[in-house]
Amino acid sequence: MTPADLAQLIRQTAAAVLAQHGLDASVLPAQATVERPRNPEHGDYATNLALQVAKKAGANPRELAQWLADALMAEPAIAEATVAGPGFLNIRLGAAAQGKIVEKVLQEGAAYGNNDSFAGQKVNLEFVSANPTGPIHLGGTRWAAVGDSLGRVLEASGATVTREYYFNDHGRQIDRFSNSLVAAAKGEPTPEDGYGGQYIQDIATAVLKEQPQALDGDADQVRENFRAAGVEMMFAHIKDSLHQFGVDFDVYFHENSLFESGAVDKAVAHLKDNSQLYFADGAWWLKSTDFGDDKDRVVIKSDGDAAYIAGDIAYVADKFDRGHDLAIYMLGADHHGYIARLRAAAAAMGYDPQQVEVLIGQMVNLVRDGKAVRMSKRAGTVITLDDLVDAIGIDAARYSLVRSSVDQSIDIDLGLWASQSADNPVYYVQYGHARICSILRKAAEIGVSAQGADLSLLVHEKEGDLIRTLGEFPAVVAAAASLREPHRVARYAEELAAVFHRFYDQCQVLPKADQAAEPIHAARLGLADAARQVLANALTMVGVSAPEKM
Template sequence: MTPEQLSAAIVEVLATLSAEGELTLPDGPPSAVTVERPRQREHGDYATNVALQLAKKAGTNPRALAQLVADRLGQHDGVAAVDIAGPGFLNITVAAAAQGEVAGQIVAAGAAYGSSELMAGERVNLEFVSANPTGPLHIGGVRWAAVGDALGRIFEAVGAAVTREYYFNDHGAQIDRFSRSLLHSVRGLEAPEDGYGGAYVHEIAQAVVARRPELVEKDDAAAQEILRSEGVEMMFDEIKRSLHDFGVDFDVYFHEDDLHKSGAVDRAIERLTELGNTYEQDGAVWLRTEQFGDDKDRVVVKSDGQGAYLSGDLAYYLDKRERGFDRCLIMLGADHHGYVARMMAMCAAFGDTPGTNLEILIGQMVNLLKDGEPLRMSKRAGTVVTIDDLVSAIGVDAARYALARYSSDSSIDLDLDLWAKAGSENPVYYVQYAHARVSSLLRNAADLGLAPADHPELLVHEKEGELLRALADFPGVVASAATLREPHRVARYLEDTAGAYHRFYDNCRVLPMGDEEPTDLHRARLVLVDATRTVLANGLGLLGVSAPERM
């Protein structure tokens, strides 16, 4: 019995009590009840505080309500015992057969196990990475690549329609500095003081010259324009290639320059003006962001008639909403923290709901350690560590898992020596090894002609129960990861579940020894092993990490 099934059983009890007049619930029974694992195993398999939550509405005291629920729930075929603790907590022990049934249910569900309809019908625009094409993708952007792609997979698992989008900033001053840096390289000059250094600048410059040799003879302005067009395209192609090799591809690559060329910026300002949320002052157009929670109003069109930086954001947000997205979720680096308030004010100014129609996640810094010392520079990029440096050091799987394993709002130190190890201290190796070990065991069983068979009532060993409860938690973990926007919950869950499997394997013989005749217990345990394989593979898949069958 999974927590979701137990929740449904409790809801059914509440509905029955209400229908029979033994319980008055003015708003009707809840659609779901929170069921959690108690901290102490002796308190049962699961616990709920539903009686404390509903007692006041029901016009009774929590323990009295808990008793009503306990009496009925205890009659459920899948429930062995229900105890009342403290002010009205319900501690529930699941019948062994009902707990054992989880394994067969998982195997039957296969790749669909863990999925739900939690976000069914929601159209989500998930914008992440969006690094400027002025150099190779650095480690901060790589973190968002891992976390963003995992979050997209998790959203899809709970029913959302997800569009992964990369905002291509090809309109700003950074592109000007990049093209000037390329020009200086072509002319044999040192990089501009505010420009970009690193071997990659010379590589790109030489590649553009090879494609467009005539630029060498042109004046600086004409040559720089060619370098801007060709060089930015080449740099962006390289970023796309690096991301693809990292297992991250985008559905939409949106060019900022298109917003300005298409008139989208003007349309957005017109819309805000119609809503009464702009005004003119000192020759500029201002957005009334202060009344929507920002610390001050913001200029959207400068006195010289040029759009301010925020103007592109206005147009881009409106464009997303007009494309039909219910939720626009943007992932930004720590240096954008001060930008959140004005973005949320912008959302409200359009008449939308901040936190619902627009969400912003802020990611903190990543520090890489090698031989115990900070790794600060790339041989190629010169000033930063790049995606290719990280993949070269520890591989795609370890890099994706390591970056998705921690809460995005905390900075992390990644020890490259640890993440490159083939040992249990390396978290991704530990989980992948568990999957490989499970796969090997199932191959050995097949070689013996021993097939899994459902006998849930036989899975009564303490370590079997521990593993079954862990596997039953998976859908709830996926739902929490989606709701809280925290893919790291899946990674930590996988490590705990791999540990539960290893403890089960060490205590419960799965295959017969020597000439021993196979029993139904062996077959039942094979179902449990197969269920473990399913959960580990599904969980790793949500993180974009492979589930090897051999290691």
């Protein structure tokens, strides 16, 4: 019986108890809260449901808790239910009920942990969206890891997820990139506001190799030659780096298409028709303060050109017009102002602003031997995705970026994350999986099988700890999806690995060389295999491999 199953049983029992005593069962919450007690001696699980609803129902909390305890004790799955304090209820499951958790994991396999909390919802998840003017820096790399993991968690919760990359190919940054390429091709210094780094010279050289006449013509033609070819080459590199990192997108949306298709003009006309724009100081302004923004925003500047927000307005409309129920933007630390701005844009266009979410990611710093690493060999002034992968590998890079909440800045110690030690979190979790795989191989060699095992034999304290930890995984996944916090899955994997190691240290899984296999060995082997499955599922959700040997 998983915590979710127990929560459902508690609520159903509470409804029956309240009705039996002539009290109003409508005061019950949709789901009872079930938690692990801090002190395992108190029981396997605890609930505060009686405290939560007694006053509303017109009952004494402790009396209601006792009624609930008595009713639960009649259930075969419940070994003990006792009242504590003013009305808390401590519950201990029977061995057979705990064994059902192991059975459930083994039956569901890779699907264990999935839930339907987002069933039927279409989510547009936009992340990375780095300008095609240079390699992906560490901030974008963090979003690549976290965004892809969040997409996996949402899909495991029943959502249909569109992973989207917003390709900024319209605006001044592209002009600066093009000018930098032209200067490099001519052997001139980098423009004052241009981009530096070896990658600029490499792309300029590649453009000339592909188009030997690229420097011919007037300045505008030369700039266009390098802009078109250079952006394509840079974006190809970005896509390849992301693919190698295990991140692929369903949609690459070109900002320029919003202008070429007339979507921006259409959005502006719509806002004018609905009186959401007003004319002042020679420009058209969005009444964004009406929707919670800190100031109104210029949409069409006094020179007649569209401001950046014009594209944002057309883009958010496009997302919902494509049928998405939720639009999640994952932006950098300098984009806090975009939260109110994008919601105001959605509201002004007639969409529900609560269906727009903006997640803000904080900075990532690299440290080696206690000192900050600041320079990239290829990109010049920033550390890139490729630099991080070269230093610690793909699995460590992804895991190090996913395991912390995005609203926290993180320092990545390159020496630690490259090490093969228990201090390295990803190594620790992967080693747990590999260790169990080794046990399973040994079991096959000596003819021990978990097939048909009596899982009710799993009554040791450490067996119970491991079983209850396995039972929590579905709730962890659901919470990670609901809160948009995939780091919860990574931290859970570390906890599970630790609980498994403690179980293995105290419980003999396979018979010793001079022993015959007994039923307990088969049961423990099944428990170990269930732990392996859940470790694999958790690692998959954060985009990290689950090796069978290390």
